[in-house]
Amino acid sequence: MLVQMSEHGSGSxxxxxxxxxxxxxxxxxxxxxxxxxxxxxxxxxxxxxAWVGTEYFGRLGRDFGSLGVLIVVGIKPHRRTRIxxxxxxxxxxxxxxxxxxxxxxxxxxxxxxxxxxxxAFALECVLGAGPSNGFPMVPKAWQxxxxxxxxxxxxxxxxxxxVSQTDRRQPADRWRPSNARTLASVVESTTATDSGxxxxxxxxxxxxxx
Numbered sequence: 001m002l003v004q005m006s007e008h009g010s011g012s013x014x015x016x017x018x019x020x021x022x023x024x025x026x027x028x029x030x031x032x033x034x035x036x037x038x039x040x041x042x043x044x045x046x047x048x049x050a051w052v053g054t055e056y057f058g059r060l061g062r063d064f065g066s067l068g069v070l071i072v073v074g075i076k077p078h079r080r081t082r083i084x085x086x087x088x089x090x091x092x093x094x095x096x097x098x099x100x101x102x103x104x105x106x107x108x109x110x111x112x113x114x115x116x117x118x119x120a121f122a123l124e125c126v127l128g129a130g131p132s133n134g135f136p137m138v139p140k141a142w143q144x145x146x147x148x149x150x151x152x153x154x155x156x157x158x159x160x161x162x163v164s165q166t167d168r169r170q171p172a173d174r175w176r177p178s179n180a181r182t183l184a185s186v187v188e189s190t191t192a193t194d195s196g197x198x199x200x201x202x203x204x205x206x207x208x209x210x
Contacts, residue, residue: 016127017057017069019050023122023137025155034117041113046123048108049073053125056100064092066128071104072139074156074163075119079112084139089131120156 024031035042049071067090074082085101092100113119124135136143138155145162146153153159 015058016063017053018126019053019123020068020126020130021124021135022046023124023135025120025122031119034115034119035113036116037114041111042119042121044111045073045108045113046121048111049104049123050125052103052107053100056103057127060096062096064096064127065090066126066130066132067091068131068135069125069127070135070139071123071125072142073121073123074160075113075115076160077115077117079114081112084141086139088135089133090127092127118156118160120160 026034053069053071068088070084070086070088072084074084076082083101083104085104087097122135122138138146141163142155142159145159149162153162
């Protein structure tokens with residue numbers, strides 16, 4: 001399910017990079033059982049990731065045109081996280097993009113959510129006017145894993161297992177333990193309804209940010 005966010009920003013640094021929407025890959029009833037502490041931790045993590053983008057691109061002061069930034073996050077028990085980040089309909093030069101991805105990878109360790117089983121979500125962020133044709137449902141790494149499987153898989157449970165098998169091809173793209181070093185000092189997919197857990201998560205994520 002895709003949750004659209006408000007269009008207005010919280011300040012000057014939010015004008016170029018903005019959080020446009022959040023996609024949940026699990027229905028409310030499943031998500032509720034996997035977040036033992038409620039949606040607060042997950043909402044705080046989402047806000048932290050969005051804050052990294054607004055601060056980084058705002059302070060960078062460079063214009064890369066209009067494009068999308070898809071940030072997909074997987075969370076496993078014991079607060080192990082993994083991020084897939086890709087640009088949509090545009091390119092950010094590697095000197096700026098690599099630092100941004102590193103910042104995301106280390107952000108929010110103090111608010112990494114506690115989950116009982118795998119959880120996944122996506123943040124659809126925009127630079128400038130954003131992509132003209134919207135965002136893909138899942139990142140390319142997921143698409144490739146599903147294609148290799150040759151059939152339907154559940155998201156995220158089966159999918160995480162498939163993607164983990166590609167670690168040898170992408171050794172830097174691994175699940176991060178909760179004690180990973182932060183970089184803050186350096187500037188079968190199911191459909192959920194917009195109610196219950198997902199609605200509360202939307203409200204918590206928007207509060208004090210959008």
